[in-house]
Amino acid sequence: MITKQNYHSPKIGFVSLGCPKAGSDSEKMLSKIKAEGYEIAQNYHDSELVIVNTCGFIDSAVEESLDAISEAIDKNGKVIVTGCLGERREVIEKRFDNLLAITGSEAYKEVMDAVHMHAPKPIDPHIDLIPPQGVRLTPKHYAYIKISEGCNHTCTFCIIPSMRGKLVSRPIGEIMQEAENLVRSGVSELIIISQDTSAYGVDMKYRPSFWNGRPIKSDLYHLAKNLSQLGVWVRFHYVYPYPNVDNLITLMAEGNILPYIDVPFQHASPEILKSMKRPANAENNLERIVGWRKICPDIVIRSTFIVGFPGETDEQFENLIEFLEQAKLDRVGCFMYSNVEGAVANTISGQVESDIKQARLDRLMNVQKRISQKKLSEKVGSIQTVIVDEISKDFAVARSYANAPEIDGVIFLENPSGLEAGDMLDVKIKSSEDYDLYAGPK
Numbered sequence: 244m245i246t247k248q249n250y251h252s253p254k255i256g257f258v259s260l261g262c263p264k265a266g267s268d269s270e271k272m273l274s275k276i277k278a279e280g281y282e283i284a285q286n287y288h289d290s291e292l293v294i295v296n297t298c299g300f301i302d303s304a305v306e307e308s309l310d311a312i313s314e315a316i317d318k319n320g321k322v323i324v325t326g327c328l329g330e331r332r333e334v335i336e337k338r339f340d341n342l343l344a345i346t347g348s349e350a351y352k353e354v355m356d357a358v359h360m361h362a363p364k365p366i367d368p369h370i371d372l373i374p375p376q377g378v379r380l381t382p383k384h385y386a387y388i389k390i391s392e393g394c395n396h397t398c399t400f401c402i403i404p405s406m407r408g409k410l411v412s413r414p415i416g417e418i419m420q421e422a423e424n425l426v427r428s429g430v431s432e433l434i435i436i437s438q439d440t441s442a443y444g445v446d447m448k449y450r451p452s453f454w455n456g457r458p459i460k461s462d463l464y465h466l467a468k469n470l471s472q473l474g475v476w477v478r479f480h481y482v483y484p485y486p487n488v489d490n491l492i493t494l495m496a497e498g499n500i501l502p503y504i505d506v507p508f509q510h511a512s513p514e515i516l517k518s519m520k521r522p523a524n525a526e527n528n529l530e531r532i533v534g535w536r537k538i539c540p541d542i543v544i545r546s547t548f549i550v551g552f553p554g555e556t557d558e559q560f561e562n563l564i565e566f567l568e569q570a571k572l573d574r575v576g577c578f579m580y581s582n583v584e585g586a587v588a589n590t591i592s593g594q595v596e597s598d599i600k601q602a603r604l605d606r607l608m609n610v611q612k613r614i615s616q617k618k619l620s621e622k623v624g625s626i627q628t629v630i631v632d633e634i635s636k637d638f639a640v641a642r643s644y645a646n647a648p649e650i651d652g653v654i655f656l657e658n659p660s661g662l663e664a665g666d667m668l669d670v671k672i673k674s675s676e677d678y679d680l681y682a683g684p685k
């Protein structure tokens with residue numbers, strides 16, 4: 244029988260320095276630590292890690308704090324520094340380069356995040372109904388990880404920044420911990436999402452955070468590099484075509500992450516992109532795509548477009564068609580523009596008639612259908628590694644690296660007997676349609 248005593252509660256050491264305000268902060272942190280099921284250690288030796296709540300008011304207080312940190316490192320080794328002196332990070336970093344985390348005063352959440360990362364939260368099956376990987380709505384074998392919330396851009400058709408605020412990135416250590424928990428729970432494919440994935444870490448000036456005791460820079464490249472070490476498929480969505488993305492493509496070429504990128508271009512006419520206020524609207528996207536394919540010839544590029552944006556002329560729409568003909572993207576989604584309450588674009592003159600929008604959408608999708616047909620027909624005869632999503636009586640639905648779940652085409656597998664959702668296997672592509680492939684045994 245499971246009893247509460249079977250569960251080991253990690254012990255946390257705590258050193259509190261400074262004024263009553265700092266003391267009150269310490270009480271809050273200690274309460275949170277206890278409420279989560281940790282125990283408070285009475286000595287350094289029994290502690291999984293030690294939190295030092297510092298004071299930095301006058302020189303003598305700074306010295307006392309630095310001495311306390313030094314003692315905790317000598318006697319335990321795993322130390323989180325918080326409090327007033329934490330605001331003066333450079334003073335601490337000058338003396339110590341081996342701390343688990345440094346946070347400022349009242350940074351309760353950051354302190355608890357660091358505690359969770361280095362002394363996993365105790366699980367009590369009697370009260371803890373949520374597993375470490377969290378509650379998930381996706382099948383067991385793939386999962387989405389949101390790496391930031393909000394957005395610093397002001398696209399005129401979008402109200403997300405006014406609803407969700409400016410970009411707030413999650414510390415990389417927290418993301419890595421979530422990813423590790425998911426992989427432990429059986430996930431074989433991690434799908435990275437956010438409003439603007441290329442901007443990851445900008446808001447926190449790429450400040451490093453800790454994972455497995457190592458500091459890692461919170462930027463897109465290091466995120467991809469570290470996720471690749473978990474030994475599962477890693478797929479990136481909503482990446483804007485900034486120059487820093489080339490590093491990500493290099494990781495794809497080296498086989499670290501899936502050579503698949505979802506870049507919401509939305510249009511190709513420079514005037515429309517400007518009117519949309521799209522991020523990276525001054526970039527030459529065709530040149531960038533050519534560059535990406537040079538670095539990673541197998542890359543699969545997905546994008547979405549909006550037709551009928553206010554003021555879109557026939558000529559600007561033709562620009563978009565010309566772009567598609569040249570870019571030969573692998574996957575394309577398209578939407579007709581429509582006003583969203585509160586969006587700036589509603590006030591742009593030249594709203595496009597709905598029958599024109601519909602005709603443009605149909606034309607664009609026809610062009611893309613032809614491109615997709617040709618690209619998929621070139622896959623016939625090739626061997627692809629696939630992951631199985633669903634099984635029915637006569638066939639299984641699977642995907643290769645080239646298909647993101649729920650939005651792209653699929654690969655239908657004949658003879659599904661013996662297969663289960665989540666299985667990975669090599670198959671031979673036998674035939675193709677507009678957006679889907681058919682495969683059999685290798």
Ligand code: SF4
Binds near residue numbers: 394403439
């Ligand atoms: S990048 Fe543009 S479309 Fe995307 S969330 Fe930000 S403002 Fe909206």
